Amino acid sequence: MxxxxxxxxxxxCLFLNDEKSIYLIVYVDDGIIASVxxxxxxxxxxxxxxxxxxxxxxxxxxxxxxxxxxxxxSSLMFLAIVSRPGISYAVGVLSQVxxxxxxxxxxxxxxxxxxxxxxxxxxxxxxxxxxxTLQCFTDSDYDGDPLSRRYTSGMIFMSxxxxxxxxxxxxxxxx
Numbered sequence: 001m002x003x004x005x006x007x008x009x010x011x012x013c014l015f016l017n018d019e020k021s022i023y024l025i026v027y028v029d030d031g032i033i034a035s036v037x038x039x040x041x042x043x044x045x046x047x048x049x050x051x052x053x054x055x056x057x058x059x060x061x062x063x064x065x066x067x068x069x070x071x072x073x074s075s076l077m078f079l080a081i082v083s084r085p086g087i088s089y090a091v092g093v094l095s096q097v098x099x100x101x102x103x104x105x106x107x108x109x110x111x112x113x114x115x116x117x118x119x120x121x122x123x124x125x126x127x128x129x130x131x132x133t134l135q136c137f138t139d140s141d142y143d144g145d146p147l148s149r150r151y152t153s154g155m156i157f158m159s160x161x162x163x164x165x166x167x168x169x170x171x172x173x174x175x
Contacts, residue, residue, distance in 0.1 A: 032068070069101045072109050080115070085156065085166040087112055092152075092168055127160055134159050142175040 005024055015024040016060035022044060023034040035041050048054050073095050079087040090112055097105055135158040142151045154168035 003044055003051075005044070069106065069109070070098055072113075075096060076109070076112060084116065085163055087115070088166065088168045089154070091153070093169070127162070132160060 003024075005017050006020065008016055013024065013025055013027050016022065019036065021035055022040050025032045026032070026046065033041050033044055035044075045056075047053065073091065076087060076091045077095065080091045090108065094101075094105055094112075102103040112135050132146075136155060137158070138153065138155040140151055140153040150170045152168060152170050154166070156166040163164055
């Protein structure tokens with residue numbers, strides 16, 4: 001290819017340049033460019049624009065993020081369940097639009113990723129102390145989504161003053 005990319009042997013839709021860590025995935029008339037080098041992405045885009053009609057659907061920062069929406073939500077859901085309860089609600093909201101994410105949803109993923117990067121040294125600390133009381137806290141938001149008329153409820157279980165289990169989910173029935 002004139003752009004300096006070589007077609008992958010394992011997937012005909014994947015074009016890559018291992019030296020510069022640039023990846024182009026093309027399916028019919030859609031594509032994603034992945035690279036850690038913003039300048040390399042701009043060069044590839046210019047070369048592609050000289051050969052094809054290119055319409056950018058996302059800002060360059062999204063191209064540099066290079067994680068498909070569903071995969072990003074899946075990874076964030078894992079983190080929310082395993083070690084980062086603080087992102088549970090936001091990830092739950094984003095998971096409601098897996099089929100048709102908009103630019104704002106992608107921006108929210110970027111914000112969550114920045115939050116995770118900034119709080120990377122934070123975590124759940126289990127300290128052995130005399131207070132081994134199992135505690136449960138619950139909360140509900142009865143006006144969370146006026147369009148669907150669903151409320152969100154959540155709970156967290158604590159032991160040794162640390163979270164051991166948590167959950168947040170939308171509900172449609174009042175009890």
